[in-house]
Amino acid sequence: MSLLLERIRKSYREPGxxxxxxxxxxRFEMAQGEQVALLGSSGGGKTTxxxxxxxxxxxxxxxxxxxxxxxxxxxEVVRDRFRATKIGIVxxxxxxxxxxxxxxxxxLGMSFSGKGVDKAFAKQxxxxxxxxxxxxxxxxxxxxxxxxxxxxxxxxxNKPVLLLADEPTANVDPANQQLILDLxxxxxxxxxxxxxxxxxxxxxxxxxxxxxxxxxxxxxxxCLQEQTV
Amino acid sequence: xxxxxxxxxxxxxxxxxxxxxxxxxxxxxxxMVLVLVIFxxxxxxxxxxxxxxxxxVGPKGSDLQLVLSAVYRIQPPIENLPYMYLEQLKKDRxxxxxxxxxxxxxxxxxxxxIVGTTTEYFENEYMPGQRFKIRxxxxxxxxxGIIGAEVARQNGWDVGSTFxxxxxxxxxxxxxxxxxxxxxxxAPTGTANDRTVFLNLEGFYAIAGHEKPVDxxxxxxxxxxxxxxxxxxxxxxxLEGYKQTEKAAGDAxxxxxxxxxxxxxVTAILVRxxxxxxxxxxxxxxxxxxGFQAMAVNPVRPIQRLxxxxxxxxxxxxxxLTGIIILVSGVGIFVxxxxxxxxxxxxxxxxxxxxxxxxxxxxxxxxxxxxxCVGGGVVGWLVGHGLAIGASPWVIRQTGLLINPWAxxxxxxxxxxxxxxxxxxxxxxxxxxxxxxNVADALSS
Numbered sequence: 001m002s003l004l005l006e007r008i009r010k011s012y013r014e015p016g017x018x019x020x021x022x023x024x025x026x027r028f029e030m031a032q033g034e035q036v037a038l039l040g041s042s043g044g045g046k047t048t049x050x051x052x053x054x055x056x057x058x059x060x061x062x063x064x065x066x067x068x069x070x071x072x073x074x075x076e077v078v079r080d081r082f083r084a085t086k087i088g089i090v091x092x093x094x095x096x097x098x099x100x101x102x103x104x105x106x107x108l109g110m111s112f113s114g115k116g117v118d119k120a121f122a123k124q125x126x127x128x129x130x131x132x133x134x135x136x137x138x139x140x141x142x143x144x145x146x147x148x149x150x151x152x153x154x155x156x157x158n159k160p161v162l163l164l165a166d167e168p169t170a171n172v173d174p175a176n177q178q179l180i181l182d183l184x185x186x187x188x189x190x191x192x193x194x195x196x197x198x199x200x201x202x203x204x205x206x207x208x209x210x211x212x213x214x215x216x217x218x219x220x221x222x223c224l225q226e227q228t229v
Numbered sequence: 230x231x232x233x234x235x236x237x238x239x240x241x242x243x244x245x246x247x248x249x250x251x252x253x254x255x256x257x258x259x260x261m262v263l264v265l266v267i268f269x270x271x272x273x274x275x276x277x278x279x280x281x282x283x284x285x286v287g288p289k290g291s292d293l294q295l296v297l298s299a300v301y302r303i304q305p306p307i308e309n310l311p312y313m314y315l316e317q318l319k320k321d322r323x324x325x326x327x328x329x330x331x332x333x334x335x336x337x338x339x340x341x342x343i344v345g346t347t348t349e350y351f352e353n354e355y356m357p358g359q360r361f362k363i364r365x366x367x368x369x370x371x372x373x374g375i376i377g378a379e380v381a382r383q384n385g386w387d388v389g390s391t392f393x394x395x396x397x398x399x400x401x402x403x404x405x406x407x408x409x410x411x412x413x414x415x416a417p418t419g420t421a422n423d424r425t426v427f428l429n430l431e432g433f434y435a436i437a438g439h440e441k442p443v444d445x446x447x448x449x450x451x452x453x454x455x456x457x458x459x460x461x462x463x464x465x466x467x468l469e470g471y472k473q474t475e476k477a478a479g480d481a482x483x484x485x486x487x488x489x490x491x492x493x494x495v496t497a498i499l500v501r502x503x504x505x506x507x508x509x510x511x512x513x514x515x516x517x518x519x520g521f522q523a524m525a526v527n528p529v530r531p532i533q534r535l536x537x538x539x540x541x542x543x544x545x546x547x548x549x550l551t552g553i554i555i556l557v558s559g560v561g562i563f564v565x566x567x568x569x570x571x572x573x574x575x576x577x578x579x580x581x582x583x584x585x586x587x588x589x590x591x592x593x594x595x596x597x598x599x600x601x602c603v604g605g606g607v608v609g610w611l612v613g614h615g616l617a618i619g620a621s622p623w624v625i626r627q628t629g630l631l632i633n634p635w636a637x638x639x640x641x642x643x644x645x646x647x648x649x650x651x652x653x654x655x656x657x658x659x660x661x662x663x664x665x666x667n668v669a670d671a672l673s674s
Contacts, residue, residue, distance in 0.1 A: 047669075047670075047673060051669050056581070056582060056583070056668045056669050056672075057669050076586075076587070077586050077587075077588075079588040080581070080584055080585065080587075080589075081584060081586070082585020083582075083583075083584045084583060084585075085584070089583075091579075091582075091672070095579045095582070095672070097238075097576055097579060098242065098581075099238040099239055099241060100238055104230070104238070107230055107374055108230060108235070108580070108583065109583050109584075111230040111231075111235070111585075112580070112583055112584035112585045112586075112589060113584060118230060149244035154583075158584075161256075
């Protein structure tokens with residue numbers, strides 16, 4: 001199993017001190033290599049869920065099992081290293097570092113894994129996303145579609161078991177949207193990486209065998225019920 | 230990619246601001262290096278040059294003036310000693326070499342000091358382990374001269390050149406009739422010898438006007454040897470003989486004839502004692518100190534007093550001043566990095582999301598401040614020494630100071646550890662800001 005969420009509860013504290021429940025998930029799982037589209041509306045807790053799965057945020061309670069290990073129970077320093085090696089993230093806004101070239105952005109992803117950098121593999125990934133001729137271009141000199149393709153290559157740099165894609169085509173021109181989506185799915189398939197594609201587009205989700213709607217399995221009120229109990 | 234590479238990329242992203250802050254550190258370090266090189270040269274000049282001799286014997290007076298005039302030739306002589314006293318010192322078993330110096334005149338061209346001495350001066354080491362390198366011949370004729378390297382360069386003189394000298398200093402304008410010939414040129418020594426013209430001591434005495442009236446010499450000898458009737462009697466006998474010779478010669482006398490020792494004087498005597506018995510110099514100095522005739526000075530001590538007492542404090546003040554400049558530059562680096570942190574919050578969050586730990590991003594910011602401080606410092610250090618290399622021929626020409634541009638000062642040894650400390654200090658707060666970055670908030674902003 002690639003991902004297992006059990007009894008996840010997450011609330012935010014509002015400025016007045018009141019708790020704002022965001023996530024209440026009893027169980028959610030993904031098999032190794034599985035590709036799942038997660039549909040959710042704005043403000044529905046999608047980003048919070050991705051942050052919890054990636055270990056950027058910790059849940060108030062519950063277990064987040066990735067590749068057999070509970071991220072939520074890890075110390076922060078271990079979790080950071082685990083994220084670097086096991087989880088790839090493709091952001092909505094690409095989040096490339098402007099001071100680094102396309103190749104260096106991919107290498108940067110490898111730098112924090114503790115396994116050292118594999119320049120040949122980084123080049124191979126960029127060639128796979130069609131940017132073999134733009135290795136040394138800075139992000140500013142790449143088109144929006146090319147930037148997202150670099151981000152896809154970077155997310156796979158450490159051969160993760162799970163790829164989290166947060167509306168990766170929201171800022172991409174329509175001509176490139178399908179290209180990026182196909183690229184993500186194909187590369188994940190090539191490398192046997194599980195893919196959780198977060199989107200609010202039915203059109204995007206319709207291409208996936210398994211489509212989950214966040215509002216159907218997320219019950220934030222569970223946070224309040226448990227508090228009452 | 231290691232932390233330094235990532236930090237370097239970040240620095241390059243803000244090229245102008247990074248360049249200016251590193252430049253300010255570099256300028257501070259460059260100023261400090263120049264201060265240290267110049268003061269190092271001054272210090273070296275005033276503490277090593279005179280060490281070729283153990284003692285300088287001269288008339289009673291200021292020990293500092295005696296050293297400055299006899300070794301550095303930048304002060305007028307105090308007074309003179311009878312030549313007979315030199316002969317007396319030479320008989321002392323503790324002394325292995327006593328070299329007379331007679332001076333007071335300067336060259337007509339360039340106003341370089343004239344020193345009358347013997348060939349022994351050039352045979353001895355002018356500095357421990359350093360002997361004169363002479364191009365030309367030994368002094369053989371009465372009016373032969375050996376010139377220092379700087380005299381040759383500035384006046385365009387070489388072996389065979391002739392020159393005139395001015396009596397008692399350039400301002401007197403009283404040019405002696407005698408013409409002197411350069412027979413040899415000294416290789417540069419980085420000492421006052423480079424700016425000196427050496428004459429045969431006998432030739433110095435033979436110059437018209439250098440011989441004092443017999444009555445004056447008689448009076449001085451009576452004062453000097455008041456406590457030594459035996460030597461006084463010998464001197465008086467010599468003077469009496471000289472008076473009779475002069476009387477016989479009448480008006481047709483020739484100033485180039487040899488005068489008796491009693492008529493001669495020396496300005497200072499450079500003394501070397503036996504190296505195997507270092508106490509000799511101390512006992513001799515103490516002995517002379519008790520008497521009323523002369524004094525013997527260790528050439529290092531008064532100069533060290535001057536250097537540490539006056540120049541040392543100036544050096545400290547300048548080093549502190551340049552240290553403050555470096556500190557202010559460090560504050561500039563702090564402001565530059567700290568101001569950039571709000572812009573870089575998202576970049577830091579991205580790195581954290583890619584798996585960088587808090588200590589990673591903390592280290593990247595610290596590495597950045599270290600690269601700016603140490604990088605600026607290294608450049609400033611190299612430029613400082615580079616300027617010293619470039620300027621050293623000019624400084625040597627202008628001042629005679631022998632600059633060693635690569636001589637390292639103890640202050641420089643602590644410079645780079647201090648810069649690393651400064652980098653840690655100015656980078657700490659921005660690094661803590663990076664450490665505390667809320668990744669989820671920064672990514673969603």
